[in-house]
Amino acid sequence: MVKVITVSREFGSGGRELAKRLADALKYSYIDKEIVTALSKETDLSEEYLHKKLEKGVPVTYGRSFSNISSSRDDALLLAKQHKIIKEIAAEENCVIVGRGADSVLSHLSPFRIFVYADLPSKIERCRERADYGEDLSDKKIEKKIKEIDKARKKTHDLYSVYEWGDKVGYDLCINTSGLVIEEIIPQLADYIKKWFEGVSL
Amino acid sequence: MVKVITVSREFGSGGRELAKRLADALKYSYIDKEIVTALSKETDLSEEYLHKKLEKGVPVTYGRSFSNISSSRDDALLLAKQHKIIKEIAAEENCVIVGRGADSVLSHLSPFRIFVYADLPSKIERCRERADYGEDLSDKKIEKKIKEIDKARKKTHDLYSVYEWGDKVGYDLCINTSGLVIEEIIPQLADYIKKWFEGVSL
Numbered sequence: 001m002v003k004v005i006t007v008s009r010e011f012g013s014g015g016r017e018l019a020k021r022l023a024d025a026l027k028y029s030y031i032d033k034e035i036v037t038a039l040s041k042e043t044d045l046s047e048e049y050l051h052k053k054l055e056k057g058v059p060v061t062y063g064r065s066f067s068n069i070s071s072s073r074d075d076a077l078l079l080a081k082q083h084k085i086i087k088e089i090a091a092e093e094n095c096v097i098v099g100r101g102a103d104s105v106l107s108h109l110s111p112f113r114i115f116v117y118a119d120l121p122s123k124i125e126r127c128r129e130r131a132d133y134g135e136d137l138s139d140k141k142i143e144k145k146i147k148e149i150d151k152a153r154k155k156t157h158d159l160y161s162v163y164e165w166g167d168k169v170g171y172d173l174c175i176n177t178s179g180l181v182i183e184e185i186i187p188q189l190a191d192y193i194k195k196w197f198e199g200v201s202l
Numbered sequence: 203m204v205k206v207i208t209v210s211r212e213f214g215s216g217g218r219e220l221a222k223r224l225a226d227a228l229k230y231s232y233i234d235k236e237i238v239t240a241l242s243k244e245t246d247l248s249e250e251y252l253h254k255k256l257e258k259g260v261p262v263t264y265g266r267s268f269s270n271i272s273s274s275r276d277d278a279l280l281l282a283k284q285h286k287i288i289k290e291i292a293a294e295e296n297c298v299i300v301g302r303g304a305d306s307v308l309s310h311l312s313p314f315r316i317f318v319y320a321d322l323p324s325k326i327e328r329c330r331e332r333a334d335y336g337e338d339l340s341d342k343k344i345e346k347k348i349k350e351i352d353k354a355r356k357k358t359h360d361l362y363s364v365y366e367w368g369d370k371v372g373y374d375l376c377i378n379t380s381g382l383v384i385e386e387i388i389p390q391l392a393d394y395i396k397k398w399f400e401g402v403s404l
């Protein structure tokens with residue numbers, strides 16, 4: 001059976017970097033753009049639009065107002081299509097997938113499920129390092145963005161998952177990256193996961 | 203500075219085994235009985251009594267009824283003494299300490315803080331393996347015991363700690379031991395922690 005690692009993460013915790021480096025270290029595929037590309041082909045929506053929409057979290061709502069119902073249906077349909085694509089791509093080879101509810105969507109493959117988190121100062125610092133030159137970077141603005149994105153991620157994730165986004169019970173390892181240079185712990189983390197795939201009695 | 207690892211754990215998750223094996227692998231002291239021995243000397247209470255009392259979690263209550271106040275004060279005093287002893291012992295050498303609120307008590311030493319957890323079937327299975335011959339071992343009884351002990355641990359821990367017992371934000375690594383043979387992942391875990399002590403920018 002293929003080995004799959006899913007990485008869920010708080011915004012600014014360095015989860016994406018961790019996932020990419022982990023994929024490199026383990027020589028697994030890092031699955032990201034392929035999903036949007038395939039989804040774009042299926043839906044005739046542009047990759048740019050899909051990227052923005054899915055990155056933000058899809059704001060599916062139920063019955064709050066009639067005007068929202070059709071767009072909610074569209075959103076739910078979009079998520080369903082994404083899930084199907086994730087299943088197809090993940091079945092092909094050992095891979096690492098960030099976000100997109102993959103921990104829940106791929107549960108049939110018994111993935112190693114990571115959750116990456118950090119304290120607020122660390123997350124603000126990481127966001128600042130990644131920002132564009134000249135971008136408004138007050139702590140308050142960054143904090144607001146972190147909260148908004150994580151809230152959307154949780155909402156989308158929890159629509160489908162038995163476990164709540166970020167609740168440790170739904171993950172095999174929760175990693176606090178506060179003050180950590182992520183690159184430094186990748187070899188040890190990769191070894192841990194290799195051992196886990198060998199040792200866990202499923 | 204000494205290196206300290208604290209291991210908090212759900213009852214039945216194998217946290218104590220993990221802590222002991224980790225101490226062996228890293229050649230750190232495993233601190234456990236020393237605390238009760240020192241506490242017994244200071245308080246003239248028997249080690250057996252202290253062990254039972256502290257293992258169960260100290261049921262400190264506030265102002266619920268007058269009859270409880272003096273015993274609550276005694277309990278709080280006992281915890282305070284225990285904390286002081288933990289600080290003294292941990293300052294001496296690299297060590298691993300299980301439970302006892304050490305993650306919070308030793309925060310000045312910037313310990314590596316682990317939380318060990320597992321799903322209920324795994325915890326029930328581990329409890330069953332450890333039980334005495336002939337002990338009543340219905341799943342319901344074990345589940346009840348797990349809940350009681352964890353509730354008491356949480357209560358005692360949260361009296362002193364900024365972070366709630368089991369909330370991942372208060373730990374550096376949360377390890378799900380469901381289906382895991384703990385012995386198998388110790389070398390990888392030890393390497394991760396060694397690297398963390400080197401790499402984290404405190």
